[in-house]
Amino acid sequence: xxxIGLVGGISWTSTLDYYKFINQGINERLxxxxxxxxxxxxxxxxxxxDRGWTNSYDLIFNACNSLISNNVDFIxxxxxxxxxxxxxxxxxxxxxIIHIASxxxxxxxxxxxxxxxxxxxxxxxxxxxxxxxxxxxxxETIIPSERTDIEEIQDIVKNELGKGIIKRESKLKFMRHANxxxxxxxxxxxxxCTEIPMxxxxxxxxxxxxxxxxxxxxxxxxxxxxx
Numbered sequence: 001x002x003x004i005g006l007v008g009g010i011s012w013t014s015t016l017d018y019y020k021f022i023n024q025g026i027n028e029r030l031x032x033x034x035x036x037x038x039x040x041x042x043x044x045x046x047x048x049x050d051r052g053w054t055n056s057y058d059l060i061f062n063a064c065n066s067l068i069s070n071n072v073d074f075i076x077x078x079x080x081x082x083x084x085x086x087x088x089x090x091x092x093x094x095x096x097i098i099h100i101a102s103x104x105x106x107x108x109x110x111x112x113x114x115x116x117x118x119x120x121x122x123x124x125x126x127x128x129x130x131x132x133x134x135x136x137x138x139x140e141t142i143i144p145s146e147r148t149d150i151e152e153i154q155d156i157v158k159n160e161l162g163k164g165i166i167k168r169e170s171k172l173k174f175m176r177h178a179n180x181x182x183x184x185x186x187x188x189x190x191x192x193c194t195e196i197p198m199x200x201x202x203x204x205x206x207x208x209x210x211x212x213x214x215x216x217x218x219x220x221x222x223x224x225x226x227x
Contacts, residue, residue, distance in 0.1 A: 001026070001037055002224045005072030005095075007063045009042035010079040011162040014194035017213055018078045025221035036224065039070050045162065053081055053123045060085050061092075068095050076220055080192045080212055081121045084129050096223075101130050103219040104190060104212050105137035111208055113188050115140040117181025119174065120192030122154040130192060142186055144177055153177060161195035174200045182207055 004022065008015030019040065026036045041063040048056045060082055064075050075097045077083055083100055090097050108116060116134070118141050124130050125143040134141050144150050156170045178189045178200065188208030191197055194216075202209045 001030075002073035002226075003071065004036055004038035004220065004224055005064070005067030005070070005075045006038055006040045006078055007043065007060060007067070007075065007082065008040045008078045009045055010048060010077075010082055011045050011195060012042060013162060013164045013198065014213060015040065015042060015078050017194065017197075018076070018217065021214060021217040022220055022224075025217060026224065029221065029225055036221075039067055039072055041066050049158075053084060053121075057085050057088070061089055064089055064093060064095075064097075068093060074098060074223060076216070079194055080130065081124045083133075084123065084127065087129075098216065098219050098223055099133070100212055100216045101133035102137075103215050104192075104210055105134050105139055107210055107215050108134070108139055108188065108190075109137055111188065113208065114138065115142070115185055115187050116210070117141075117178065117184075117186035117189045118143050118192045119153060119177060119181075119189060119196060121157055122150055124192050125150060125153075134190075141190075142181060142184060144181065145184075149177060156199075157193050157195055161193075161198055164198075166198060171199050171204075175204055178205060178209075 023035045027034055043059060043063055075095055080100055086097050086099055116139060118125055131141040160167060160170055181189060190210045191212055194213045197211045197213055
């Protein structure tokens with residue numbers, strides 16, 4: 001089994017899901033008392049919020065280097081938005097990074113979809129790093145068209161889900177945003193923030209919903225157990 005290096009704390013609530021799902025996945029495959037061999041570098045999310053994501057490269061890079069110094073076999077960035085830096089970091093390290101958007105794109109392709117709606121942090125939705133990765137797989141991406149909707153999503157993710165707060169009214173807002181994207185032509189919805197599955201899931205909709213946390217974890221488990 002390969003040793004996994006997890007860059008977490010972005011936020012800690014979704015890092016809990018990563019730790020739980022990875023260990024469950026390893027145990028389902030190997031049985032007995034088997035669990036994942038992993039190291040978590042949990043960042044202080046407030047440091048990233050104070051700097052802003054675009055100024056947090058060195059925090060993510062240093063976390064990766066710390067994990068590498070502890071002989072991990074591969075790196076996992078436990079947040080969609082953190083993949084803003086994935087390409088640059090990968091160009092400077094030989095330790096592989098399992099990219100969440102690549103894993104998601106492969107899952108979208110399996111369902112033969114060509115156009116998806118993306119819900120995530122403001123940065124993930126508005127910056128091009130995530131949409132560009134999906135485009136490499138011939139997948140078109142659309143996001144909410146209204147600035148007020150983007151800010152509403154950002155506020156819920158940052159001030160509620162990032163703190164483990166779940167509200168019924170926020171769930172309904174996310175369901176509305178997802179349905180509006182489908183009305184605009186999306187064939188499915190990407191939950192492009194690892195906290196969003198705390199709020200909505202496939203059972204809430206009659207169209208495909210891609211839980212990026214669970215998709216990412218499946219790839220992580222597969223890679224960890226590949227000889």
